[in-house]
Amino acid sequence: MSRFEPWSEERTVEIVTGHSALEGPLMPILHAVQHAFGFVPEEAIPVIARELNLSRAEVHGVVSFYHDFRHELPGKHVLKLCRAEACQSMGCERLVERAEDRLGVACGDTTADGQVTLEAVYCLGLCASGPSAMLDGRVVGRLDSNRLDQLLKETRT
Amino acid sequence: MMLRIFVPRDAAAVAVGADEVAAALAAAAKSAGAQVQIVRNGSRGMLWLEPLVEIEREGTRFGFGPVTTDDVPSLVEAGIFEGRPVADIRHPLSIGVVDEHPYMTRQTRLTFARCGITDPISLDDYRAHDGYKGLERALAMKPIEIVDEVSKSGLRGRGGAGFPTGIKWKTVHDTPMGQQKYIVCNADEGDSGTFADRMIMEGDPFLLVEGMTIAGIAVGATRGYIYLRSEYPHAGKALNAAIAAARKAGFLGPKIAGSDHAFELEVRMGAGAYVCGEETSLLDSLEGKRGLVRAKPPLPAHKGLFGQPTVINNVLSLCAVPYILAQGAKAYADYGMGRSRGTMPIQLAGNLKFGGLFETAFGITLGDLVDGIGGGTLSGRPVKAVQIGGPLGAYFPRALFDTPFDYEAFAARDGLIGHAGIVVFDDTANMAKQARFAFDFCAIESCGKCTPCRIGSIRGREMMDKVMAGEDTAGSLAIIEDLCNTMKFGSLCALGGFTPYPVMSALTHFPEDFGRPAGKLAEAAE
Numbered sequence: 001m002s003r004f005e006p007w008s009e010e011r012t013v014e015i016v017t018g019h020s021a022l023e024g025p026l027m028p029i030l031h032a033v034q035h036a037f038g039f040v041p042e043e044a045i046p047v048i049a050r051e052l053n054l055s056r057a058e059v060h061g062v063v064s065f066y067h068d069f070r071h072e073l074p075g076k077h078v079l080k081l082c083r084a085e086a087c088q089s090m091g092c093e094r095l096v097e098r099a100e101d102r103l104g105v106a107c108g109d110t111t112a113d114g115q116v117t118l119e120a121v122y123c124l125g126l127c128a129s130g131p132s133a134m135l136d137g138r139v140v141g142r143l144d145s146n147r148l149d150q151l152l153k154e155t156r157t
Numbered sequence: 158m159m160l161r162i163f164v165p166r167d168a169a170a171v172a173v174g175a176d177e178v179a180a181a182l183a184a185a186a187k188s189a190g191a192q193v194q195i196v197r198n199g200s201r202g203m204l205w206l207e208p209l210v211e212i213e214r215e216g217t218r219f220g221f222g223p224v225t226t227d228d229v230p231s232l233v234e235a236g237i238f239e240g241r242p243v244a245d246i247r248h249p250l251s252i253g254v255v256d257e258h259p260y261m262t263r264q265t266r267l268t269f270a271r272c273g274i275t276d277p278i279s280l281d282d283y284r285a286h287d288g289y290k291g292l293e294r295a296l297a298m299k300p301i302e303i304v305d306e307v308s309k310s311g312l313r314g315r316g317g318a319g320f321p322t323g324i325k326w327k328t329v330h331d332t333p334m335g336q337q338k339y340i341v342c343n344a345d346e347g348d349s350g351t352f353a354d355r356m357i358m359e360g361d362p363f364l365l366v367e368g369m370t371i372a373g374i375a376v377g378a379t380r381g382y383i384y385l386r387s388e389y390p391h392a393g394k395a396l397n398a399a400i401a402a403a404r405k406a407g408f409l410g411p412k413i414a415g416s417d418h419a420f421e422l423e424v425r426m427g428a429g430a431y432v433c434g435e436e437t438s439l440l441d442s443l444e445g446k447r448g449l450v451r452a453k454p455p456l457p458a459h460k461g462l463f464g465q466p467t468v469i470n471n472v473l474s475l476c477a478v479p480y481i482l483a484q485g486a487k488a489y490a491d492y493g494m495g496r497s498r499g500t501m502p503i504q505l506a507g508n509l510k511f512g513g514l515f516e517t518a519f520g521i522t523l524g525d526l527v528d529g530i531g532g533g534t535l536s537g538r539p540v541k542a543v544q545i546g547g548p549l550g551a552y553f554p555r556a557l558f559d560t561p562f563d564y565e566a567f568a569a570r571d572g573l574i575g576h577a578g579i580v581v582f583d584d585t586a587n588m589a590k591q592a593r594f595a596f597d598f599c600a601i602e603s604c605g606k607c608t609p610c611r612i613g614s615i616r617g618r619e620m621m622d623k624v625m626a627g628e629d630t631a632g633s634l635a636i637i638e639d640l641c642n643t644m645k646f647g648s649l650c651a652l653g654g655f656t657p658y659p660v661m662s663a664l665t666h667f668p669e670d671f672g673r674p675a676g677k678l679a680e681a682a683e
Contacts, residue, residue, distance in 0.1 A: 023380075023463065026445030031387075031426055058446075065447040065604075066428035068387050084349030085544055088594070089507035089582045090535075122431060122548075122598070123347060124388050125355040127578065128204040128505060128512025129169050137390060141172030 004038035004073070011036060012044050016051040026052065026062055030069055039070035075110040075117040077155040080134040081143075083107075083120045086127035095131055095148050096120070102152050116155040159192050160238065163211040163218070165273065167200035167359050168391040169352065174225060175208040181229040182210070191238035199360020201273035202514030203260050211255055214243045220258070221250040260511065263530065265492060267480045267500050268473060269516045272360035278398040280406055283363040289408065291479030295371045296416050303375035304330050307478060309486035311498030316343055316434075316471030317546065317575040317651070319497075319564045325468055328458035329376040332466040338378035339462045340369050341443065341469040344385040344392070345427050345434040348547025350578030353502040354472035356514055358385075358392035361476075362399035366422060368475035370413060371482055372468055373420040381422045382462070384439050387429055396424050431548075431602035435650045436469045438604055449606045450650040471576070473502060492518035497563045505531045507544075507580035517562075524558030527581055538583035542591075542667065546575020548598050549655035551662035552588060571662060573655070588667035593621035595659040599652060610653025613644040617660065630672045634664065 005011060015032045019025040029048060034040050040063050049059045063069045081087075081096050096107060103111055103118055110117040126132035129141030135151050143151075164170070164179040179195055186193040201209060206222035210232070213219075221232060228250060235248040252258055266272075275282040283289070295303050308323025329338055342365065346354040358365060369381045385393055400422050403409045411419045425443055427433050433442045437451035440462050461467020477499060481489045490498045497519035503526060505512045510532035527533070527543055534540055542552040551572035553560065560566055567574050582591075596617035603610045617640050623633040641657035648654040664671055 024443055024445040027425065027428060027442065031428070061447050062445065066430050068428035085548060085591070085594070086350045086507040086578075086580045088591075089580055089586065121388060121429075122602075123349045123351075124168075125346060125352040126169050126172050127350045127352050127507065127580065128509065129172055129207070130507070132172060134388075139168050139172040139391075141169060 002038065002073070005036050007037050007041045007043060009043070009047055012047045013051060016048055026054075026059070030063060034069060038073045042071075075114050077116045077136055078119065079116055079151060079155060080119045080121040080124075081107070082122070082124050082126070082130065082132045084123040086123070087130040087132060090130040092131035092143075095143060095145065098145060098148060099152065102149075159194050160240065161194050161196055161213045162237065163196045163198045163213070164208060165200045166197035166277070166391070167207070167356060168389075169204050169356075170200055170207040170209070171391070173207050173223065177226050178208045178210065178224050178229065181226040185229055185233050186238055189233060189238055193238055196276050198275065199272045199277050200356055200514075201255060201261070202269065202356065203258065203511070204513040205511050206252065209252075209255075212237050212243070212246075217243075218255045219243045219246070220252045220255040221248055222252060224250060260513070260515070260530070264516050265500050265518050266516045267489065267492070268364070268476050268502055269357065269361070269514065270480075271364070272357060275361065277360050277362055277395055278402065280363065280399075280402045280408075283361075287483065288363055288479075289367055289414075291482035292367050292371055292408070292414065295374055295482050296414060296418070300330060300375050300377060303371065303482065306486045307375070307481060310477075310481040310489040311486075311493070311496070312474060312477055312481065312489070313497065313564065314471055315473035315477070315501070315576065317348075317573065319574070322470060322474050325458055325470065326372065326376055328456065329378070329466045329468045332459065334377050337380065337463075337465045338376055339465055339467040340372045340376070340378045340381035341440065341462055341467055342369055342381065342383040342472055342475055343434065343436060343439055343469055344383050344389070344472050345439060346389070346472070346576065347386060347431040347434045348549075348576050348578055350506040350544065350580035351504050351547060351576040352506070353504050353514055353577070355389050355392050357472060357476050357502075358389070359395045362392075362395045363403065364476045364479060365396070365472060366399050366403050366409070368478040369422060370408065370420050371478050372470070372475060374413070374418045376466075376468055378466075378468065379419045379421065381420065382443055383422065383424045384427060384433070384443055385424055386427045393424055393426065400424070430604075431598075432604045432650075432652050435652060438650070440467065440469065447604070449604045450652075452649060473576075494518075494520035494561065494563050495565055497565070501562065501574070501577050503562065504576075504578040505581075506578055508534045508536055508583050509581045510535050519561075519563050521562050522558065523553065523560045523562065523579075524555075526562070526579060527558065531579075531581065534581060534583045536583045536585075538585065540581055541584040541586050542582045542588060542663075544580045544582070544591075544659065545578070546573045547578055548595060549573075549651060549658055550575045550578075551658045552591065552666060553662065554666040556666070571658070571665075573658065588663040588670040589621065589625050592660045592663040592671075593618060593625065595656050595663075596621055599656040603652060607647070607649040607653060609644045609647035610649070610656070613640050613648075613653060614656060616640055617644075617656075624671055627672060634671060634673065637664070
């Protein structure tokens with residue numbers, strides 16, 4: 001059971017049309033597409049390009065430029081660990097190693113069972129409460145190995 | 158009588174359990190039959206005390222922190238739900254009167270005056286605490302007088318470059334009327350160690366709305382965009398709530414507060430590209446393009462968003478404006494030193510005992526901030542290095558702790574204030590590793606448009622790998638210095654242009670971490 005809709009051209013057109021009143025609508029459209037489908041499917045690119053009167057290359061260029069836009073479905077859970085300087089000063093790299101070790105994947109990858117995607121993030125703005133993380137949109141500060149293990153446990157559900 | 162209890166909604170409080178504490182307090186109040194209103198305020202900025210729970214007695218607020226759900230029963234037992242005098246409430250987590258806490262009394266809060274005090278998304282609360290006073294005065298002035306007021310205040314761009322805000326406004330003001338102009342707020346606060354934008358957007362979002370509205374009236378712009386980084390979902394919610402409330406009350410829309418001025422505002426989400434914090438890259442992103450840096454000129458003030466005249470300012474710059482308008486340019490300019498006027502919301506971060514937001518006039522020394530206010534490292538180990546101004550800022554050793562917080566003073570020591578984030582590292586930090594990270598980060602985040610940044614960062618990372626492996630240290634470091642020189646002077650924007658700051662400062666001040674004898678480089682640096 002995915003929490004996302006399966007890709008459909010009609011739905012994509014509907015999303016694009018829903019943003020037609022905006023100036024410079026491509027970024028909001030891509031966010032909305034990813035919100036609906038979980039990622040920006042390859043098939044969506046020519047549809048968006050056609051609807052906005054852009055070339056496929058232009059849309060592809062934008063999708064591939066931004067770290068946030070996914071090219072495939074994420075795991076059921078997404079765990080982001082901050083690896084920027086303030087969290088480095090609090091030892092985040094040890095936690096990243098621990099998470100990679102426990103999950104058996106490197107940052108940026110999804111576990112084989114599709115349960116969790118582990119990602120690096122460069123700053124959540126929780127720089128005085130580090131190391132910090134975000135699990136499925138929920139922010140977590142003052143992370144240590146115990147709290148990380150709790151988060152990892154949550155990703156198994 | 159209804160008692161008010163405050164539990165912050167700030168992401169830094171939520172990240173350490175504020176939502177759970179608020180829920181536990183609500184449940185406890187219900188079962189005790191107590192008449193309690195739980196207000197989700199912004200954060201006071203004393204982040205080591207979060208979640209900081211406050212109770213109010215006769216207008217004075219008393220704090221307890223850091224509170225966990227386990228502490229709720231003992232707080233209830235101590236009497237926080239009862240109207241009795243606070244002197245009778247004894248609890249180990251009590252910090253007394255919040256406004257009298259030394260961390261608060263040492264600050265000068267102009268921009269953050271309301272943050273943590275009010276309910277951030279209540280327009281009534283905002284107005285009851287002097288909100289929209291700046292707009293009120295602006296509406297009684299001519300646009301050029303508003304611009305002059307901002308110029309006279311000495312306000313400089315708080316995003317990092319320190320460019321005078323008044324000059325940007327004047328340039329857009331002077332472009333012909335009758336064309337679409339824009340106000341764009343750069344809320345892409347990607348620098349590690351900075352969180353002031355996030356805090357003020359979550360804790361006092363109407364302030365940004367008011368600042369942008371005033372900017373719009375001053376330069377003749379009727380549309381505004383807040384470009385917010387996607388890592389800040391809480392700020393997005395707060396801003397959208399504030400914008401909706403302001404629109405409903407007539408503070409946004411075709412007739413601002415009944416005047417003939419129109420202004421509309423929209424929040425746009427970034428998508429995780431650090432370089433979009435650079436203003437021209439941000440504009441391209443807003444237009445729906447790859448966030449590539451533009452060559453200047455033309456300046457955004459002449460050809461900005463969609464090729465139209467655009468004021469693009471940082472969150473804190475725009476948030477300083479309502480105070481300047483309400484209290485006058487002089488009141489603001491009376492704070493500060495040299496050409497750095499007013500106050501700076503400084504962010505104390507990293508390995509620090511008392512991390513948080515500390516707004517103060519320019520001029521305080523780095524040492525005062527790290528040792529005095531920040532209390533030294535959380536780990537209890539000696540401070541080794543302090544990075545000021547984000548990933549593109551220099552690493553300073555203790556020897557430079559007498560540097561006053563001032564744009565020019567930092568520049569004179571090959572550093573920068575940037576967005577005023579300070580990240581403290583203890584003596585376990587390896588500065589060669591930090592220098593490698595600076596190159597690595599630049600390589601990951603480079604927009605790719607200019608060669609020094611795109612290629613230089615990757616070559617730099619390779620050279621650092623050699624240095625760290627002990628291969629041809631002297632030769633590799635010579636190449637790194639050369640690369641840094643090329644990047645500094647040849648890059649199109651600050652990403653490639655400033656990456657040399659963390660690299661070269663680490664190399665200059667901590668040569669031993671690079672396998673260089675300490676004395677030798679000091680001579681070379683002379």
